[in-house]
Amino acid sequence: MKEIIKVKNLSFNYEDEYILKNINITINKGDFIAFIGPNGSGKSTFLKLLIGDLKTNSGEVKLLDKNIKTFKEWDKVGYISQKVRDFNSSFPATVKEIVGAALYQEMGWFKILTKRLEQRIDKVLKLVDMSDYKYRKIGELSGGQQQRVFIARTLITNPEIIFLDEPLVGVDLKSQDEFYNLLTKLNRDLGITIVMISHDIYMISDQANKIFCFGNKSIFVHQAKEFDYVNYLNQIKGDNKSLIPKHEHQRRDNRCC
Amino acid sequence: MLLDIFTYSFMQRAFIVGNVIAVICPLIGVFLVLKRLSLIGNTLSHVALTGVAIGMIFGIYPIYTALAVSVLAAVGIEKLRKNYKDYAELSLSIILATGLGLATILISLSNNNSGIFSYLFGSISMVTRQDVLTVIPLAVVIIGVILYFYYGFFFLAFNESDAKLAGIPVKILNLLFMILVSITVSLSMRIIGGLLVSSLITLPVAGSLQMAKSFKQTIIYSIIFSVLAVNTGLFISFYYDLASGGTIIVASVIYLIAAIIYKKINSFLYKRSELKVAVKD
Numbered sequence: 140m141k142e143i144i145k146v147k148n149l150s151f152n153y154e155d156e157y158i159l160k161n162i163n164i165t166i167n168k169g170d171f172i173a174f175i176g177p178n179g180s181g182k183s184t185f186l187k188l189l190i191g192d193l194k195t196n197s198g199e200v201k202l203l204d205k206n207i208k209t210f211k212e213w214d215k216v217g218y219i220s221q222k223v224r225d226f227n228s229s230f231p232a233t234v235k236e237i238v239g240a241a242l243y244q245e246m247g248w249f250k251i252l253t254k255r256l257e258q259r260i261d262k263v264l265k266l267v268d269m270s271d272y273k274y275r276k277i278g279e280l281s282g283g284q285q286q287r288v289f290i291a292r293t294l295i296t297n298p299e300i301i302f303l304d305e306p307l308v309g310v311d312l313k314s315q316d317e318f319y320n321l322l323t324k325l326n327r328d329l330g331i332t333i334v335m336i337s338h339d340i341y342m343i344s345d346q347a348n349k350i351f352c353f354g355n356k357s358i359f360v361h362q363a364k365e366f367d368y369v370n371y372l373n374q375i376k377g378d379n380k381s382l383i384p385k386h387e388h389q390r391r392d393n394r395c396c
Numbered sequence: 397m398l399l400d401i402f403t404y405s406f407m408q409r410a411f412i413v414g415n416v417i418a419v420i421c422p423l424i425g426v427f428l429v430l431k432r433l434s435l436i437g438n439t440l441s442h443v444a445l446t447g448v449a450i451g452m453i454f455g456i457y458p459i460y461t462a463l464a465v466s467v468l469a470a471v472g473i474e475k476l477r478k479n480y481k482d483y484a485e486l487s488l489s490i491i492l493a494t495g496l497g498l499a500t501i502l503i504s505l506s507n508n509n510s511g512i513f514s515y516l517f518g519s520i521s522m523v524t525r526q527d528v529l530t531v532i533p534l535a536v537v538i539i540g541v542i543l544y545f546y547y548g549f550f551f552l553a554f555n556e557s558d559a560k561l562a563g564i565p566v567k568i569l570n571l572l573f574m575i576l577v578s579i580t581v582s583l584s585m586r587i588i589g590g591l592l593v594s595s596l597i598t599l600p601v602a603g604s605l606q607m608a609k610s611f612k613q614t615i616i617y618s619i620i621f622s623v624l625a626v627n628t629g630l631f632i633s634f635y636y637d638l639a640s641g642g643t644i645i646v647a648s649v650i651y652l653i654a655a656i657i658y659k660k661i662n663s664f665l666y667k668r669s670e671l672k673v674a675v676k677d
Contacts, residue, residue: 274609
């Protein structure tokens with residue numbers, strides 16, 4: 140099995156407070172990984188360490204067999220941040236222009252779109268079922284549709300892995316379902332490795348094959364099939380199951396739940 | 397006869413320079429406005445005044461010194477923008493204050509008030525052959541660079557942090573863009589005047605945003621607005637003997653208001669037709 144990510148002895152701290160300590164993790168090609176855990180448990184931090192947005196204090200991160208410090212093949216990596224929809228909603232750009240911009244490195248001398256590149260835009264828009272919106276302005280679309288456009292923008296460079304940091308905040312439930320189905324399609328049909336932070340335990344444990352549970356400065360790995368999400372949710376106070384308030388993370392037999 | 401205006405060689409030069417500027421100002425302006433840095437034009441034009449004053453004191457062609465000083469300031473803004481990441485406008489205020497302070501001192505030293513006046517408010521009668529020969533090649537460079545890096549600049553304007561992941565050389569393009577802005581501002585001072593340059597950078601874009609349906613259209617419409625405004629302004633300036641900067645900007649404002657009214661009427665009609673369809677159903 141091809142290793143997409145290998146993390147060795149990684150530790151990370153903000154001043155004297157350790158967020159993550161001595162982490163050893165491997166992510167294989169074709170995995171669909173879900174990061175879950177309470178706020179402040181280090182999910183986003185770990186994701187940023189994996190894409191080199193933050194620097195490790197000690198240890199090593201290897202992405203596609205290359206040390207993250209010298210990693211250059213960004214076209215093989217997609218990243219959809221929490222802030223991706225945090226743009227100026229009256230920005231006068233069409234779906235085509237936004238998706239096309241990601242082809243920057245493949246454009247010729249002049250950084251403009253050619254017919255050949257435009258065909259690739261059509262192909263990814265079809266994949267995310269947004270072909271009819273090619274000439275629509277991005278700000279006119281719903282949250283779920285915008286998210287699909289950003290997935291298309293990520294897909295257009297044929298990435299091997301896509302990272303998603305809570306991509307569904309503020310998206311309605313029906314669109315969330317469709318979005319999960321799309322991710323599953325990308326994962327199963329195209330073999331794209333997916334790493335996703337989510338608070339939606341029900342959905343994510345259904346789609347993912349592995350669950351990374353964050354707590355106590357560590358990461359505990361579960362096979363999704365064995366993950367007892369009812370038990371996990373029972374530890375969570377309050378009724379709102381999609382948002383996890385801070386809770387004590389108990390550790391039993393190297394399992395967090 | 398209306399076309400008398402073109403028999404004057406100074407007016408021919410004014411129209412050439414004016415129309416070239418009418419293209420480059422909004423071209424740069426679209427990216428500036430969408431990056432929410434539209435006040436940069438204002439800052440750089442005040443700084444460029446310092447350059448003009450230096451040129452006049454030392455007897456150097458003032459556009460060259462304005463270019464040099466404003467490019468330096470542009471690099472400074474880009475550097476400060478990194479230091480004050482969350483307060484982008486603070487870096488502009490700092491540079492504006494420095495530029496205007498120095499300009500005031502130098503202007504009072506130079507004793508050439510009428511010369512400075514023409515750079516403050518624009519003057520069509522003062523456009524020289526040297527101006528024409530400076531503006532045209534630099535404008536070609538500006539248009540060329542924007543076309544060359546078109547989608548790079550686009551991505552930067554849309555979302556700088558995502559642009560980095562798409563392999564766009566963010567730092568280099570940001571710096572390059574700032575230099576383009578400072579060149580544009582310096583070139584425009586002759587016709588529009590330093591105090592009003594930023595208006596020609598922003599007003600046509602504001603009008604275009606009312607109706608454009610894509611980024612490309614935003615650029616095209618804003619250039620159309622600006623070319624219309626510059627030519628209207630130059631005609632009025634010539635026949636009524638008014639400062640060209642003022643007439644051009646007032647014309648831009650009128651076109652902007654027209655665009656806003658057009659949009660209001662359009663959306664009103666659209667709503668009514670939708671209502672009719674709904675009633676029929």
